[in-house]
Amino acid sequence: MSRITELYESAIKPLGNPECRSVLGNEKYVFAGGVVAAFECKLTLRTSDIKRAFSTASIVKRKAPTRLGTPYDELNGAPIFGLLAHSKSLGNDQGWHRLYDAVQKYAAETSDHPRELLDVICVADTATIALGKHVLVGKGLSEQELQELNEIGEQSAVAAMYVVQDEAKRHVDLDFSGAILAGLVYDLTYRMAFDDPTIRPWADHLSGLGFYGGIGIPLYCSEEVLSDEVRQRLKHDGASKDHWSKWNRNLP
Known part of the structure; x- marks a missing residue:
C-alpha cells in the first residue's frame, strides 16, 4: 500500500x-x-510505477463518498489524482507510444468504474496524457456518435479516453515547445473549474490558446455506470450543450 x-x-x-x-x-x-488533488511523483518513470499509480488511484477514489445526480458527478471521483515524472525508462521507445500503451493496459486492468481512473499523467520530456469521458447515452446524439456506437455494436455507452498532448510540430508556422507543461496546467484548471465556477474564465482563456487536444483510443463501458435517474433524464431530455454543464456529453 x-x-x-x-x-x-x-x-x-x-x-x-x-x-x-x-x-x-x-x-x-x-x-x-x-x-483537491494528489500526485504520485517520480524522477524516472518505469512500467511498475504506472501500474502502482493506477492501483493507488482506484483505492483512494473508492474510499471517497460516491457522488450522484449528474453525469459529471457520477463519472468523477475525488480527489483529482495524477502521476508526474521528469523522464521515463520504458525500453527503446523514445516517444510516447509505449507510455500510452501502459496507460491503456493498466486503466483496463485496475479500475472497475471510470471514476476510479487516474486523471492525468505528465512526463515532462515526453507528453501529458489526460483523461476525458464521453457520454453516448440518450437523445440528441450526432451522426458521428451514432456511427461510433454502431462500430462497437452498442446502442449506448460511456467512453473514457486518454488523450496525448506532446510537443510534436503539427503546423509549420506554430511552435509547440512548452505544450506538455501547458497541457498539464490546463487539464488541472479545467477539472477544478467544474467544481469552482470562479476559475472558469481562466480555464476558458487557457483553452483559447489552442495547444490542447490530441489523439487517443476510447475505452468503452456500459451505460449502467450511470445511475437509473441520470440515464432516464438523458434519454428524456438529452445532454446540455453548455460546455461547463455537468450534463454535457464531454467531461473531464
Whole structure:
C-alpha cells in the first residue's frame, strides 16, 4: 500500500475514533475533504510505477463518498489524482507510444468504474496524457456518435479516453515547445473549474490558446455506470450543450 493511501485512510477515519486522535497527534495529516488533488511523483518513470499509480488511484477514489445526480458527478471521483515524472525508462521507445500503451493496459486492468481512473499523467520530456469521458447515452446524439456506437455494436455507452498532448510540430508556422507543461496546467484548471465556477474564465482563456487536444483510443463501458435517474433524464431530455454543464456529453 502506498504512503498516499495510508494518509488518505487515516484522514477519513471518524474524529471520535481514539486511534484517529492518536495518529493525528503524532503526524501531520490533511483531511480528505480538503484535498483537491494528489500526485504520485517520480524522477524516472518505469512500467511498475504506472501500474502502482493506477492501483493507488482506484483505492483512494473508492474510499471517497460516491457522488450522484449528474453525469459529471457520477463519472468523477475525488480527489483529482495524477502521476508526474521528469523522464521515463520504458525500453527503446523514445516517444510516447509505449507510455500510452501502459496507460491503456493498466486503466483496463485496475479500475472497475471510470471514476476510479487516474486523471492525468505528465512526463515532462515526453507528453501529458489526460483523461476525458464521453457520454453516448440518450437523445440528441450526432451522426458521428451514432456511427461510433454502431462500430462497437452498442446502442449506448460511456467512453473514457486518454488523450496525448506532446510537443510534436503539427503546423509549420506554430511552435509547440512548452505544450506538455501547458497541457498539464490546463487539464488541472479545467477539472477544478467544474467544481469552482470562479476559475472558469481562466480555464476558458487557457483553452483559447489552442495547444490542447490530441489523439487517443476510447475505452468503452456500459451505460449502467450511470445511475437509473441520470440515464432516464438523458434519454428524456438529452445532454446540455453548455460546455461547463455537468450534463454535457464531454467531461473531464
